[in-house]
Amino acid sequence: AQRVTQPEKLLSVFKGAPVELKCNYSYSGSPELFWYVQYSRQRLQLLLRHISRESIKGFTADLNKGETSFHLKKPFAQEEDSAMYYCALSGSRDDKIIFGKGTRLHILP
Amino acid sequence: DTGVSQDPRHKITKRGQNVTFRCDPISEHNRLYWYRQTLGQGPEFLTYFQNEAQLEKSRLLSDRFSAERPKGSFSTLEIQRTEQGDSAMYLCASSLAETGGTEAFFGQGTRLTVV
Numbered sequence: 001a002q003r004v005t006q007p008e009k010l011l012s013v014f015k016g017a018p019v020e021l022k023c024n025y026s027y028s029g030s031p032e033l034f035w036y037v038q039y040s041r042q043r044l045q046l047l048l049r050h051i052s053r054e055s056i057k058g059f060t061a062d063l064n065k066g067e068t069s070f071h072l073k074k075p076f077a078q079e080e081d082s083a084m085y086y087c088a089l090s091g092s093r094d095d096k097i098i099f100g101k102g103t104r105l106h107i108l109p
Numbered sequence: 110d111t112g113v114s115q116d117p118r119h120k121i122t123k124r125g126q127n128v129t130f131r132c133d134p135i136s137e138h139n140r141l142y143w144y145r146q147t148l149g150q151g152p153e154f155l156t157y158f159q160n161e162a163q164l165e166k167s168r169l170l171s172d173r174f175s176a177e178r179p180k181g182s183f184s185t186l187e188i189q190r191t192e193q194g195d196s197a198m199y200l201c202a203s204s205l206a207e208t209g210g211t212e213a214f215f216g217q218g219t220r221l222t223v224v
Contacts, residue, residue: 009149034212043112044152044200044215086151096165097142097202097213099151 002027004089006100013077014108021072021103023061023087033063033070034088036099044086047072057081082107111135113216115201121222122191129187130219134203141184142213143176144200152200158184159206191223 003026013019025031035047048056050063050070061072070087087100114133122128134141139160144152155174156166160181173191178184188195198220202213 004151006151043217044202046212046214049212096154096157098154099144101149101151 002031002089002091002098004087004098004100006085006087006103008103009101010104010106012106012108015079016076019072019074019077019081019105021085021087021105023070023072023100025068025070025087025089027068027089027091029091032090033061034090034097035059035061035070035072036086036088038084038086040083047085077105077107079107079109081105113201113203113214115199115216115219117219118217119220119222121224124193124223125190127187127189128191128221129185130199130201130221132184132186132201132203132216134183134201135205135214136182138203138205138214139181140204140206141178142202142204143184143186144202146198146200146218147196155186155199188221191221193223196221196223 005024007022033050036044037047038044059074061070063070084102084104086102088097090097116131120128142157143155145155146152154167155170156176157164158178161178173189176186198218200218202215204213
């Protein structure tokens with residue numbers, strides 16, 4: 001069965017410190033992995049996806065198929081990074097997108 | 110605003126009443142999703158459409174829930190005989206399935222409160 005696990009409900013990090021939001025998944029096949037973000041009073045939006053191999057707002061995420069992980073990282077946290085972050089998985093282009101429960105990232109001044 | 114729009118934004122209803130929500134996706138998007146989100150949880154998949162065809166419905170979804178996308182454009186989600194446990198944010202998203210990856214664009218959601 002498809003499953004996305006985000007073990008941390010809340011992560012507090014000081015401004016300028018590195019950030020790592022953990023995501024593990026379960027899927028028998030080749031999934032597409034995503035990170036979505038929801039800033040206060042805004043709609044859920046895509047942050048990045050593994051197939052693009054891009055860095056968005058300083059965030060990167062590497063798909064580790066051996067560990068079935070897709071952790072989100074940023075070397076230096078900024079106050080505007082405070083938000084809810086959701087890891088998501090899609091089995092294929094014909095499959096639904098399922099989400100983890102989310103991690104609230106709180107950047108301390 | 111050319112993004113995904115949902116109507117109404119808020120709905121308060123009495124237990125036992127029926128409610129219907131509407132979602133207008135981005136016009137060229139052929140895929141449409143419905144999710145439910147409760148406090149402290151991530152979006153929970155309910156159902157999704159490819160054009161007008163309903164591809165999958167969550168096994169967690171009771172028979173009181175039904176969704177349609179009659180012309181492959183807008184979609185409606187109806188909840189019959191609402192219960193207090195139905196109180197949640199209902200999110201709609203759309204995507205263009207043919208492009209690489211399945212980036213979904215979300216609406217602002219409809220917040221349902223059952224009293």
